[in-house]
Amino acid sequence: AQKITQTQPGMFVQEKEAVTLDCTYDTSDPSYGLFWYKQPSSGEMIFLIYQGSYDQQNATEGRYSLNFQKARKSANLVISASQLGDSAMYFCAMREESRTGNQFYFGTGTSLTVIP
Amino acid sequence: DAGITQSPRHKVTETGTPVTLRCHQTENHRYMYWYRQDPGHGLRLIHYSYGVKDTDKGEVSDGYSVSRSKTEDFLLTLESATSSQTSVYFCAISEQENTGELFFGEGSRLTVL
Numbered sequence: 656a657q658k659i660t661q662t663q664p665g666m667f668v669q670e671k672e673a674v675t676l677d678c679t680y681d682t683s684d685p686s687y688g689l690f691w692y693k694q695p696s697s698g699e700m701i702f703l704i705y706q707g708s709y710d711q712q713n714a715t716e717g718r719y720s721l722n723f724q725k726a727r728k729s730a731n732l733v734i735s736a737s738q739l740g741d742s743a744m745y746f747c748a749m750r751e752e753s754r755t756g757n758q759f760y761f762g763t764g765t766s767l768t769v770i771p
Numbered sequence: 772d773a774g775i776t777q778s779p780r781h782k783v784t785e786t787g788t789p790v791t792l793r794c795h796q797t798e799n800h801r802y803m804y805w806y807r808q809d810p811g812h813g814l815r816l817i818h819y820s821y822g823v824k825d826t827d828k829g830e831v832s833d834g835y836s837v838s839r840s841k842t843e844d845f846l847l848t849l850e851s852a853t854s855s856q857t858s859v860y861f862c863a864i865s866e867q868e869n870t871g872e873l874f875f876g877e878g879s880r881l882t883v884l
Contacts, residue, residue, distance in 0.1 A: 659813075661813075688870060688871060688872075690870075690872060690873070692873075692875075698859070698877070698878050699875065699877055699878070700861065700863075700873075700875035700878075702872050702873070702874070705870040705872060707870070746813060746814065748814075748873070750871055755819075755821045755825070755827055756801070756802050756819075756821040756867065757802060757865055757867060757871055758816075758819075759804070759816070759863075759865075759873055760816075761806075761813040761814040761815075762813050763811060763812060763813040764813050
């Protein structure tokens with residue numbers, strides 16, 4: 656089974672509108688972390704936001720928020736007031752702990768295009 | 772920014788030749804990872820290290836080996852490169868404190884002809 660599932664290969668959003676990128680995860684561990692990364696066309700991986708499995712509130716970082724629904728095992732990224740610079744690939748990731756440390760699993764990504 | 776450098780950044784080689792990619796960090800992080808990124812697959816873990824001389828396999832480890840003789844360096848070796856190993860390779864580091872997020876290098880683009 657896939658650890659991380661991103662079902663939207665591509666998304667379009669109008670500039671200044673909000674957009675939600677979907678992510679579901681699969682784990683039986685009680686302790687885990689969820690991350691979103693952005694990869695612009697230049698190729699670097701940029702950390703956006705983190706949510707811990709025990710965090711009661713949804714994480715927010717500026718225009719980014721993570722809609723964490725634990726029972727549904729979803730961790731959707733919400734980008735408010737989209738900007739042209741938000742056009743990029745977005746990856747959802749999950750961290751699990753193992754006896755040898757942290758394991759990270761990534762989804763296949765969502766390509767977001769912001770339309771002027 | 773986390774101090775992670777990968778070398779070489781670009782390499783073209785021929786099938787059957789050995790290739791070594793180097794990841795160097797200045798953050799003294801314990802954990803180091805090698806991922807490959809391919810269209811439609813996201814990032815897949817090749818190998819990782821949880822300390823000097825301590826390494827383990829990831830989900831796509833066949834055809835790859837790694838070594839970590841110093842905290843700061845993590846080498847990925849393709850003993851005999853194949854065209855299926857044409858990819859972009861990312862090194863990443865993390866620690867277990869705070870969020871434990873991954874910090875990535877700039878990536879190394881490898882083409883095997």
